[in-house]
Amino acid sequence: MSVDLAVFDKGDEVARETFALTRDHLVRYAGASGDFNPIHYRDDVAQQVGLEGVLAHGMLTMGLAVTPILTWLGESGTVRSYQVRFTKPVYVPADEGATLTSVATVMKPLEAESGELTLSLSVKTEAGDTVLGKAQVVVAAR
Amino acid sequence: MAVNPMLVDVVFSPVDAYLVGREKIREFASATFAVDPQHHEVEVAKARGFADLVAPPTFPIVIQEKTLHQLLGHPDAGIDFSRVVHGDQQFSYSRPIVAGDELIATLRVTKVQSLGGHSMVTSESVMATPEGEHVVTATSTLVVRGGEDAA
Secondary structure: OOOOHHHOOOOOEEEEEEEEEOHHHHHHHHHHHOOOOHHHOOHHHHHHOOOOOOEOOHHHHHHHHOHHHHHHHHHHEEEEEEEEEEOOOOEOOOOOOEEEEEEEEEEEEEEOOOOEEEEEEEEEEOOOOEEEEEEEEEEEEO | OOOOHHHOOOEOOOOOOEEOOHHHHHHHHHHOOOOOHHHOOHHHHHHOOOOOOEOOOOOOHHHHHHHHHHHHOOOOOOOOHHHEEEEEEEEEEOOOOEOOOEEEEEEEEEEEEEEOOEEEEEEEEEEEOOOOOEEEEEEEEEEEOOOHHHO
């Protein structure tokens, strides 16, 4: 199914997804990315450096937050650029994990000349804390 | 100790070429919840006009890490790894990465700032093919938290 980027206006929501994160996901991401910082799997080490406990890799949060856009775009486009600011840690307790919701809305409608559409991402915890700031994804039709 | 401001404009030597593999793309895509079939099924990627499996947008972090180790490990940088926090991240593409790409990453420090006892160091890792075709630039700002004496 193809998506016509030209039909979207500023403020339109194009994709949304909720992710249930557990410690298992953090271990899996550590292996896939090569980031073995122990603050992402050991509470004692995290607490020694002043954190509440084990937290998700910022790059895991950045990586999963964009996936609703990838699924929405499918064959119709590619990501030209993606940027975020890491504003708050995502703590992932061993027992209950954490829940993140990512919502993508149109920030700048399709520009005819560049063929680019700019999306803004809102990424929040269940408590409503925003964990990524200035999160923007520029996509282009293929 | 503050981050050495003399780092600005320092260009590190390119790290060894990174060969992007299908299984690494699948592994990374699974770990980041990227379920779109172009990251997993070669036939789908090819039907969409790509040479092979497409890497998810944050995949270059795997390669960028290797260049950041050069920076963090530099004896004159003044960066205490245990105090480093990731501040900002950006990827800027000329084209998507596909399996089979060979990418050579070169890091340049673009900015060093001090702010309320903390230091911020921004660097960009430019990734290109051995033929010199630009594929993606990954830009990171790392925040180095000040010590007790600097707080």
